[in-house]
Amino acid sequence: MGFRIQNNIAAMNAQKNLGISDAAVGKSLEKLSSGYRINRAADDAAGLAISQQFRADIASYKVASRNTAEANSLLQVAEGGVDQISNMLTRLKELATQASSANASSNLSKINAEGNKLINEIDRIAQSTEYAGTKLLNGTFGVTASSGGTFTAGLGFAGVTGLQSGQTYTMVATSTALGVSSLTITATVGSAAVSQTITGFTKPSSGSTKEVSFAAFGLTVKFNDNFVNDDTGDGTMIANAGTASNFQVGAKNSATGDDKIGILLGTATSTALGLAVDQLDTAAHAATFMTTLDTAIGLLNTTRGDIGAAQNRLGYASANLATTIENTQAAESVIRDVDMAAEMTNFTKNQILVQAGTAMLAQANQSAQNVLSLFK
Numbered sequence: 001m002g003f004r005i006q007n008n009i010a011a012m013n014a015q016k017n018l019g020i021s022d023a024a025v026g027k028s029l030e031k032l033s034s035g036y037r038i039n040r041a042a043d044d045a046a047g048l049a050i051s052q053q054f055r056a057d058i059a060s061y062k063v064a065s066r067n068t069a070e071a072n073s074l075l076q077v078a079e080g081g082v083d084q085i086s087n088m089l090t091r092l093k094e095l096a097t098q099a100s101s102a103n104a105s106s107n108l109s110k111i112n113a114e115g116n117k118l119i120n121e122i123d124r125i126a127q128s129t130e131y132a133g134t135k136l137l138n139g140t141f142g143v144t145a146s147s148g149g150t151f152t153a154g155l156g157f158a159g160v161t162g163l164q165s166g167q168t169y170t171m172v173a174t175s176t177a178l179g180v181s182s183l184t185i186t187a188t189v190g191s192a193a194v195s196q197t198i199t200g201f202t203k204p205s206s207g208s209t210k211e212v213s214f215a216a217f218g219l220t221v222k223f224n225d226n227f228v229n230d231d232t233g234d235g236t237m238i239a240n241a242g243t244a245s246n247f248q249v250g251a252k253n254s255a256t257g258d259d260k261i262g263i264l265l266g267t268a269t270s271t272a273l274g275l276a277v278d279q280l281d282t283a284a285h286a287a288t289f290m291t292t293l294d295t296a297i298g299l300l301n302t303t304r305g306d307i308g309a310a311q312n313r314l315g316y317a318s319a320n321l322a323t324t325i326e327n328t329q330a331a332e333s334v335i336r337d338v339d340m341a342a343e344m345t346n347f348t349k350n351q352i353l354v355q356a357g358t359a360m361l362a363q364a365n366q367s368a369q370n371v372l373s374l375f376k
Contacts, residue, residue: 011364018357021350028347037338047335054332060251061325068318071247071263074131075311078265081129081137082304085268088118089300093293099286112280119270119277126269139267142245158209158224183212203227249317261317263310266303273299
């Protein structure tokens, strides 16, 4: 065997293996301390990509779960309003039954007064029941202007909120001698038409918008800087029938809408229910009003049934999301998380290898000292 001192191959080999074992100990420590098998792309590039997509989906599913809870809360608020309106319809049916009987003739004025108050309260509840600023029972939920509205002569229409399903709104802009326009909106409901005029409307500044409130209809109309002060024009907004408002309950934007649940609420105003005041002032009116109330109760029951069905659907969607989150989290964990028992076994093995490697490196370095015996 040759003795050489310039290059101690045995020591170099021991040092190489010691470095490998020491690096393995470092990786094991990193995995054990973080709890993750993959801490960087170099650990498992494909696994990291897959698990990262799982993480994004899990985060989306958790938000979707909150969406279902909030949608259910919205429906609970709506049902609370419908429940009270239902109670008032029941009371109106009682009053109509009483008023249609001859023995109530001396009390018709009092019965009619109570009936009118109840109808006014129905409208108040329908107009005031809202969730996070969105009215639920007055017919505006899910209603939009068709084609964004079509207006001529530079009216600069930018948007509208508060449209009620089935109504047609006509807007007219007229110029004045001072070059300042007035705006008139006419709402047609059946054969009845109501108008409201806003005077002194000026063009919004460049790049901005201006909102105009038409309290008579509960409308807020927004205009942009294309509005022309000294011009005239008119146009018509057709309120689309109420369409389902979508709540995102999935992690994708599915073309078929499978990741959304649409909710459509009915209208609970006295107009939508076919109710009118002063229907209990005579026995004949009261008898006819009983039939009207039966129809109104049926319409309201349909609305309430739709709310209940939507709540049940949201309940199943929420339960499915909980299962989906659990299973997706488990799939992500299999890829990303470290098996602590297996990794501790590797850590112990590598620790022993480091200790053995250190000892062998010392022995390899010591073997070169044998060369000195040749000089004795």
